[in-house]
Amino acid sequence: MERYDPQAIEEKWQRVWEDEQAFVVPNPVSGESEPDATYILEMLPYPSGELHMGHVFNYTLGDVFTHVRRRQGMTVLRPMGYDAFGLPAENAAIREGGHPRVITNRNIESIRRQMRRMGWAIDWSREVSTCEPEYYRWTQWIFLRFFEKGLAYRKEAPVKWCPNDQTVLANEQVVDGMCERCGAEVESKSLTQWFFKITDYADALLDEMELLEQWPERVLTMQRNWIGRSAGARVLFSVAELGDELPVFTTRPDTLFGATFFVIAPEHPLVSKLVAGTEHEAAVAEYVRHTSARSAVEREAKEKDGVFTGRFAVNPVNGEQIPIWVADYVLMEYGTGAIMAVPAHDERDHAFAERYGLEVRQVVVAPGGDGGEMPTEGAYVAHSDDEALVNSGSFDGLSSPEAKQAITAWLAERELGEETIGYRLRDWLLSRQRYWGCPIPIVHCEKCGIVAVPDDQLPVVLPEVEDFKPKGRSPLATAEEWVHTACPTCGGAAMRETDTMDTFVDSSWYFLRYTDSDNDKAPFDREIADKWMPVRQYIGGIEHAVLHLLYARFFTKVLNDLGLIGVREPFARLFTQGMIYRGGAKMSKSKGNVVSPDEAIARYGADAMRLYILYMGPAEQDKEWQDTGIEGTVRLLERVWRLAQEVAARGPVEAPVEGELVRASHRAISRVSDDILRRFQFHTPIAALFELVNEVYPLKDDVARAGEVRFATETILSLLQPYAPHVAEELWATLGHERLWQTPWPVADPELLVQDVVEIAVQVNGKLRDRLRVASGTTEEELLALALASEKVKLHLDGEPRKTIVVAGRLVNIVV
Numbered sequence: 001m002e003r004y005d006p007q008a009i010e011e012k013w014q015r016v017w018e019d020e021q022a023f024v025v026p027n028p029v030s031g032e033s034e035p036d037a038t039y040i041l042e043m044l045p046y047p048s049g050e051l052h053m054g055h056v057f058n059y060t061l062g063d064v065f066t067h068v069r070r071r072q073g074m075t076v077l078r079p080m081g082y083d084a085f086g087l088p089a090e091n092a093a094i095r096e097g098g099h100p101r102v103i104t105n106r107n108i109e110s111i112r113r114q115m116r117r118m119g120w121a122i123d124w125s126r127e128v129s130t131c132e133p134e135y136y137r138w139t140q141w142i143f144l145r146f147f148e149k150g151l152a153y154r155k156e157a158p159v160k161w162c163p164n165d166q167t168v169l170a171n172e173q174v175v176d177g178m179c180e181r182c183g184a185e186v187e188s189k190s191l192t193q194w195f196f197k198i199t200d201y202a203d204a205l206l207d208e209m210e211l212l213e214q215w216p217e218r219v220l221t222m223q224r225n226w227i228g229r230s231a232g233a234r235v236l237f238s239v240a241e242l243g244d245e246l247p248v249f250t251t252r253p254d255t256l257f258g259a260t261f262f263v264i265a266p267e268h269p270l271v272s273k274l275v276a277g278t279e280h281e282a283a284v285a286e287y288v289r290h291t292s293a294r295s296a297v298e299r300e301a302k303e304k305d306g307v308f309t310g311r312f313a314v315n316p317v318n319g320e321q322i323p324i325w326v327a328d329y330v331l332m333e334y335g336t337g338a339i340m341a342v343p344a345h346d347e348r349d350h351a352f353a354e355r356y357g358l359e360v361r362q363v364v365v366a367p368g369g370d371g372g373e374m375p376t377e378g379a380y381v382a383h384s385d386d387e388a389l390v391n392s393g394s395f396d397g398l399s400s401p402e403a404k405q406a407i408t409a410w411l412a413e414r415e416l417g418e419e420t421i422g423y424r425l426r427d428w429l430l431s432r433q434r435y436w437g438c439p440i441p442i443v444h445c446e447k448c449g450i451v452a453v454p455d456d457q458l459p460v461v462l463p464e465v466e467d468f469k470p471k472g473r474s475p476l477a478t479a480e481e482w483v484h485t486a487c488p489t490c491g492g493a494a495m496r497e498t499d500t501m502d503t504f505v506d507s508s509w510y511f512l513r514y515t516d517s518d519n520d521k522a523p524f525d526r527e528i529a530d531k532w533m534p535v536r537q538y539i540g541g542i543e544h545a546v547l548h549l550l551y552a553r554f555f556t557k558v559l560n561d562l563g564l565i566g567v568r569e570p571f572a573r574l575f576t577q578g579m580i581y582r583g584g585a586k587m588s589k590s591k592g593n594v595v596s597p598d599e600a601i602a603r604y605g606a607d608a609m610r611l612y613i614l615y616m617g618p619a620e621q622d623k624e625w626q627d628t629g630i631e632g633t634v635r636l637l638e639r640v641w642r643l644a645q646e647v648a649a650r651g652p653v654e655a656p657v658e659g660e661l662v663r664a665s666h667r668a669i670s671r672v673s674d675d676i677l678r679r680f681q682f683h684t685p686i687a688a689l690f691e692l693v694n695e696v697y698p699l700k701d702d703v704a705r706a707g708e709v710r711f712a713t714e715t716i717l718s719l720l721q722p723y724a725p726h727v728a729e730e731l732w733a734t735l736g737h738e739r740l741w742q743t744p745w746p747v748a749d750p751e752l753l754v755q756d757v758v759e760i761a762v763q764v765n766g767k768l769r770d771r772l773r774v775a776s777g778t779t780e781e782e783l784l785a786l787a788l789a790s791e792k793v794k795l796h797l798d799g800e801p802r803k804t805i806v807v808a809g810r811l812v813n814i815v816v
Contacts, residue, residue: 001649004641006605010726014119022741023121025077027516027528036074039532040066041511043540043548044081047107048088051114053580053587053613053625054541056597060610061577061619061682062539063120067722068676070121071745077532079514080115080122082108084131086503087165087181090436094469100436104131114597118606119725121741126517130506131436135513137459138523139506140441142555144452145562147442151197154450158267158292158332159429161189167433168193177294188267188292194440194499196428198554202227205553214573216620219545226546228334228424233408235417237262237340240312240321244270249335249422252345253411254403257392258363259340260353261323262313263306265330266292268337271309274324280310284326291328299328304352315340316416317407318393327352334424343379350379363391364400428551430502435468435475437500445487445494454488460496474498507548508555511535511570523564530566538571541579549574575680578622580613587625595625607724608634614682614723633686637727639693640720643700644713644731652736653707661696661708663752665715668692670748672719686723692716710735718746755809762787763813764796780806787812 017023042062045055062078070076084104093100108129115122128135146152160169164184174186198205206227209220232251239246246262264271266288275281287307291299306327313324329348330339343353344362353360367386389395389403398406411417431440439460441453453460463482468475476498477483487494509523515532516524540548549571556570579586582593600609611633616623656662672685696712699705714735721728721740732740755776760783762770770792774783783806787793793814803815 001642001645004638004727006607006637006727007602009730010117010119010606013726013729014116016729017119017121017741018116021125023078024123024125025075028531030527037077037531038069038074038536039077039511039515039534040069040537041078041514041535041539043538043544044083044507044510045111046083046086046088047104047111048092049107050110051597053595053597056118056609057580057613057623058539058541058577059115059118059120060613061575062537063118063610064614064682064722065537065676065680066121067725067741068673068745071721071741071743073744077126077515078122079126079128079517080124081126081128081510081514082111082130083503083507083510084108084129085136085437085500085506087167087434087436090434090468091165091181093436100468101131104129104436117601118597118610121725126514128510128513128517130438130503130510133459133461134520135510136438136462136506138513139438139501139509140453140458140460141455141523142509142559143501143505144441144455145564146196146558147452149558149562151200151558152194153197154192154194156190156192157195157429158188158190158269159193160292161187161191163187165434168429168431174294174298176298177290186294188288191431191433193429193431194497194501196430196554198428198551199423199425201554201557202229202423202425204557205550208557208568211569212572212574215571216542216574216576219542219549219574219576222545223550226425226550228422230422232420232422233404233411233417234336234420234422235340235411236316236415237313237338238316239270239274239324240314242273242311244273246270246313246324246338247336248338248340249420250340251422252342252404253407253417254389254392254395254398254400255342255345255363256315256317256340256407257389257395258342258344258361259315259320259322260343260359260361261325261341263325263327263330263339263341263349263352265332265337266326266328267332268326271326274309274311278310280308283307284309287326294328299331302328304329304348304355306352306356308356316411316414323358325352325356333426335422345379345381347379347381361391363389365390428502428504428554430505431499432502433474434500435462435465437503438462438506439476440497440499440501442497443485443487443494444497445490445492447492448487448489448494451487451489451494457488462500474500476500504547504551508551509559511552512559512565526563526565533565533567534570534572537573537575539575539577542576545576575619577619578617580616580623580625582625584624595627600630604630604634605637605726607727608637611636611686611723615686617683619680619682636690636693637724639697640716641727641731643693643697644717644734646700647710647713648731648734648736650706650710653710655711656707659705659708661699661705661712663755664692664695665712666748666752667755668715668719669746670753673745673748676722685719689716689719689723692719715746718743758809760787760809761811762790762793763811764793765815766813767796769793769796776809780808783808783812787814 040062042058066076066078089104090100093103143152160174162169162179162184164182177186179186206229230251232249233253235248237246275284284307306325309324309326311324312321314321341349343349343360345364364387385401387400389398395403395406408419439462441460443451445451463479465475465479483496485494485496512524512529515529519525552570557568559565560568585591585593587594608630612630668688671688675681675684696709700709717728717732729740757773758776760772760774761768770790772786784804798816801814801816805813
């Protein structure tokens with residue numbers, strides 16, 4: 001009998017698939033359609049190094065689903081590419097003394113080699129890299145369509161700035177006031193930046209979530225909270241002495257009479273004017289420097305603190321002057337960056353007031369309240385429609401809903417406020433002062449102003465620069481021949497935009513480029529894109545819930561409004577997988593707990609690693625890598641190998657239509673198909689294969705049941721193929737068949753799923769103590785009696801059971 005040699009077998013079948021272009025899917029001829037076309041996609045990798053186990057899990061999961069769908073007769077598009085621009089590649093190049101393009105291309109070659117070695121069923125003919133001019137030409141083209149539509153604009157804004165990386169950071173890239181990537185203390189500064197007006201699509205992004213029936217509710221909730229739509233009022237406070245207006249957005253205009261102080265965010269543009277030349281200037285400046293750089297999450301979580309500006313705001317409803325504070329629990333990302341603080345009816349305001357001895361004035365009472373002492377410790381926030389106003393002048397006695405309308409109307413009459421809708425969402429800041437990114441296709445002309453680069457001059461190619469290290473301005477500014485150009489409108493002297501785009505722009509439309517990746521006339525042909533879109537199954541990490549996924553939805557809606565594509569949502573079904581841990585921590589080089597995919601393949605083979613990485617636990621949960629676990633899947637494959645070799649040695653036999661192994665095989669088919677396709681679970685099908693192998697193995701030498709054994713063995717190989725395609729193909733060929741990857745997916749016979757005898761697991765306090773084989777249909781009372789009568793179970797009983805749980809046809813659990 002031949003020895004199982006995973007290295008030789010895997011390399012053999014990878015050559016076969018490459019030679020036969022097994023997974024290449026051509027686009028249809030214009031006017032034709034592909035029956036059962038479906039698009040399966042995992043989030044594209046960032047080529048900052050080699051693949052890690054998170055990638056292996058993600059792409060193997062997608063591979064299993066893809067194989068099953070293809071074998072069900074569907075035409076499946078499953079491409080691959082690289083999110084290749086951005087900080088990690090540039091910083092790696094700086095560390096290694098190389099060029100970002102060289103480092104990136106080296107990493108892409110490494111990742112491509114690893115992916116092919118995994119045997120993933122990918123259509124490599126559609127491969128794209130976002131750093132190639134053939135791709136970013138169309139990123140620039142799309143930017144210009146946004147610019148024409150008024151969705152791309154430039155303005156000065158406060159930003160979080162990393163002095164080490166010399167670039168703008170998103171809130172999510174700031175941890176504890178430090179740059180997530182390099183650890184430098186982040187600063188706040190004001191820069192002229194490019195933005196996408198995603199706020200124009202806030203309502204569409206919220207309301208059209210009803211189309212996303214197959215998205216995790218957790219992701220939708222995160223996006224709803226990120227957008228943060230709420231009905232309320234815009235109220236104009238003013239600054240005593242200076243006369244400047246300080247607008248606020250509030251959902252509780254009924255509590256305006258309870259405002260006892262005013263708070264503005266550290267980034268608020270009026271901060272420096274409020275304290276200029278006052279005794280508070282230095283203290284406020286120091287507070288702003290340290291606090292404005294913290295992320296929104298950190299600022300929300302930390303103890304509330306702040307600093308007094310020495311100025312006062314005038315409350316428009318009663319003319320009271322209330323102190324203005326700067327505090328980091330107020331964010332520029334929400335409302336106007338300023339709040340009226342009502343400590344009696346807001347927990348954060350109450351904590352702040354207690355800390356600094358500020359007045360707490362109750363203006364809303366519960367039904368039946370008399371406006372006396374506060375009914376609870378802390379703020380009174382139990383909001384109800386029948387609560388009433390107190391201490392609110394002429395509005396006393398009105399219910400809260402009535403007061404909201406009345407006070408807002410009173411403000412509107414005096415042009416001091418108006419009813420409005422507020423959003424937490426802010427426009428997307430896309431400028432980056434770094435070299436390795438997509439150039440923004442804009443020139444600046446003294447005569448014509450901001451001018452778009454004409455389409456026929458795209459791409460604006462990223463120039464070569466001698467020194468791309470960050471210096472506080474974009475390194476592109478040093479490429480003087482590139483920067484100085486002619487204005488496309490008047491022909492006069494002009495200068496190119498030197499900021500590059502946020503890499504999330506590149507990844508907001510890549511899934512559309514895959515559908516028509518060789519198109520040199522447009523980013524994609526609408527007829528072709530509409531054939532494949534939306535992506536039927538998208539797979540990726542939960543960490544992308546409110547950036548990549550929200551931006552991709554935004555892009556798709558804009559492109560739909562422009563008539564470039566026929567769908568409103570990019571991803572019909574979304575799955576967010578868990579992370580891989582080792583030693584209780586996320587795998588990382590710094591922790592020394594990384595398992596190299598290359599080393600694991602060299603030792604165990606790709607098939608064993610594919611099986612193990614999905615067998616570790618539910619796909620949506622975090623999982624712990626155990627070296628002994630992969631050895632278990634190696635033993636399973638070796639067992640299947642020996643079984644198939646012995647079955648092949650006996651030669652073909654007539655396939656039976658009855659027999660317990662035939663029934664067991666159909667049960668396995670049903671269970672594997674249901675778990676993968678309906679439940680989207682990938683570990684339980686492997687357990688089903690283990691069980692079927694265990695049922696077949698003791699009977700492999702029974703000549704009288706040779707037909708059953710062969711049928712069961714072929715079923716094992718057919719169900720194993722999506723997980724371990726190399727060894728499954730090899731053994732399928734050994735049994736005299738061809739192209740298992742094209743063989744129809746097996747379908748369970750419903751009549752054979754009805755069991756005459758079933759196996760019942762008996763547990764005591766959750767631990768398996770016995771297995772009982774009983775007639776199908778045995779009642780719960782009979783099952784419990786049989787379990788209690790078991791000698792193996794009696795050994796673990798001490799007195800009467802405290803509780804019994806019976807799952808008909810499956811389980812008896814006795815709690816003692």
